[in-house]
Amino acid sequence: MTIAAPLLPPADWRDFLALTKPRVMTLVVFTGLCGMLAAPVQIAPVLAFTAILCIALGAGAAGALNQWYEADIDAVMKRTAGRPLPAGRMDRQAALHFGVGLSAFSVILMGLAVNLAAAAILLVSILFYVLIYTVWLKRRTPQNIVIGGAAGAFPPLIGWAAATGQVxxxxxxxxxxxxxxxxxxxxxxxxxxxxxxxxxxxxxxxxxxxxxxxxxxxxxxxxxxxxxxxxxxxxxxxxxxxxxxxxxxxxxxxxxxxxxxxxxxxxxxxxxxxxxxxxxxxxxxxxxxxxxxxxxxx
Missing domain, CATH: 1.20.120 (Four Helix Bundle (Hemerythrin (Met), subunit A))
Structure with a gap:
């Protein structure tokens, strides 16, 4: 006789917000906004808002996928043990679906509403953070931060590209x-x-x-x-x-x-x-x- 694993209670909005790493996202959004405002051309306010929203959603998506993949690490570190997954407030599959869905939505919206150059750089930034830094580097080499640092450096490029269509x-x-x-x-x-x-x-x-x-x-x-x-x-x-x-x-x-x-x-x-x-x-x-x-x- 097998005993079914207890079902987790549904995560609330605060858990999904925590998945996006809002404190990290603040700096990401700010540098992206500054890259946009420093550009030599002005972007329409509605498009500017959309671009910043996409940068925020893309950063949040990367954070969610990072926490989905690193739930085991987060569980043993004091700094991260209270996050939704290691604390048992959310199912890993829900975090994965949330991260993938948010990634796709942010990139598609950026491409349709702003321009393809900004969307392409946003996609590269998400993939770099998730695949290169989180999956490949972090557990394998002390150079994880050196190479992985590129992931957090993309927002000024995205903001500039959103305003100008180029780099x-x-x-x-x-x-x-x-x-x-x-x-x-x-x-x-x-x-x-x-x-x-x-x-x-x-x-x-x-x-x-x-x-x-x-x-x-x-x-x-x-x-x-x-x-x-x-x-x-x-x-x-x-x-x-x-x-x-x-x-x-x-x-x-x-x-x-x-x-x-x-x-x-x-x-x-x-x-x-x-x-x-x-x-x-x-x-x-x-x-x-x-x-x-x-x-x-x-």
Whole structure:
């Protein structure tokens, strides 16, 4: 005699919202919007809203598929154990259907309502995050964040393409900025979450190479990130509002990264690492905001 597994209660809207990783989506949507507003042409408000909606839905879809695939990892990490799947509030099949459906809807809507270029880049970004980062890289190599960082770097390209129908040097630099920003951002987190990653068997750099190597890599990656962040100003792609903001903020980022790289001790354990992680998020918000201010106020 077999005993049927107990049926899970129907997930409510808050569980589906949690699947989309709304906090991560905020930064994705913001950088996509800034890429659109920094473009040299204006897009009709209705189309702009539709494009941003598609970027948000695409990001949410990728987040849902990520949680569907990583439910086993999430269950053993303190930071993620409360998510809908490991907490038992949702069936995995429901998460899979939700993620696939949202992906298809976001790409099709972008293609029909905005343009094919933006839809194509949106599709690539979803597939990259799910297949390249989540399925292929994350459990196999400490370079997961380095290569996988491209997944979160697509939104400025999508926003620009939504407005112009093409890609130019400035959005490519913005893509590169987010791509190079991702390793020091996540490795700072990994330094004070190392035990969680080790428990889950995720080969993050501190787990497989040690704290010293991770700190050094944070410092090294900050150098090209800083160059790319400031580059639009001397290249004549932006004005002084963006340029000065980028120089000041990147200098502050560099100081924190140098302290982390040197293993400097703060008043609290992992104090500088936590400060770098928190500041890195603020850094991206402000620098992209300065890009829009430069475009509209200069």
């Amino acid at each position: 130019a040097l400035l959005p490519v630099l913005l893509f590169s900025l987010v791509f190079l920003w991702t390793p020091p951002h996540f490795w700072a987190l990994a330094l004070f979450m190392e035990a969680d990653y080790a428990k889950a068997g995720v080969p993050m750099l501190p787990v497989v190479a040690g704290e010293k190597v991770t700190r050094r890599q944070i410092g090294l990656y900050t150098i090209p990130m800083a160059i790319v962040a400031i580059a639009p100003w001397p290249l004549g792609l932006t004005g002084a509002i963006y340029g000065i903001t980028a120089v000041v903020l990147t200098a502050a980022f560099g100081v924190l990264a140098a302290l982390v790289a040197a293993g400097a001790k703060a008043s609290k354990p992992m104090g500088y690492e936590k400060k770098l992680f928190a500041f890195s998020i603020l850094y991206l918000f402000i620098i992209f905001g300065a890009l829009v201010a430069d475009r509209w106020l200069a």
